[in-house]
Amino acid sequence: MAARLKEDGATVAVFDVNTDAATGVDLAVLVDVTDDESVASGVEQVVDALGRLDIVVNNAGVGAQGDVTANPDEEWHRVWDINVVGIARVSRAAMPYLRRSPSAAICNTSSIAATAGLPQRALYSATKGAVLALTRAMAADHLREGIRVNAVNPGTADTPWVGRLLGSASDPAGERAALEARQPHGRLVSADEVADAVAYLVSPRAGSTAGIALAVDGGMEGLRLRPAAEKTLGILGAR
DSSP, X not given: OHHHHHHTTOOOEEEESOGGGOOSSSEEEEOOTTOHHHHHHHHHHHHHHHSOOOEEEEOOOOOXXXXXXXXXXXXXXXXXXXXXXXXXXXXXXXXXXXXTOTTEEEEEEOOGGGTSOOTTBHHHHHHHHHHHHHHHHHHHHHGGGTEEEEEEEEOSBOXXXXXXXXXXXXXXXXXHHHHHHHSTTSSOBOHHHHHHHHHHHTSGGGTTOOSOEEEESTTTTTOOOOOTTOOOOOOOOOO
């Protein structure tokens, strides 16, 4: 996402708990989104270094597997703290600076898990559903201040996290094929496709777009296609 925004001419700062991984950006700041002081300090460092703040992309998140019984309270609190409260912390710290911007925009990363019931994703889905609701509430609160808020809803994307899940499966190739078949266009979503959607939502091209979740999921949210191997029954009427 950072590289894609730079292609559009943005000056990009990245928050991460591992700044060594943040390459090709203008500024990398060590920030833990579960720590309010860390977030506030990070935002101040960005504004001090870059002079202004126009765009916030809330992309920090962690996964969780299992049904509703699978994870203890501690894990529920940890995942919720990163995936949902982390967005609130960063947005809250950035808001005074965004209010000064002539083209302020926030994009939150939600998921297909917010709009479709996926097996063995109870905790993760709960957090991403909350991100979607939070996005709409933020859009309603801040649109008249000149701040557009939207979300991107990726399907199953070809990311390192998904790669690790596949690597731990008993049949990685079979599991990958199943994930690809689950999406109507028959493959995993690419990270570049998600980045393109984010770049659009935070750009002036989306100036009339607010409070929406842009699905980048190969049609998974809204389409119900026949299995690829299933033939369509043809009926020929004759007199």
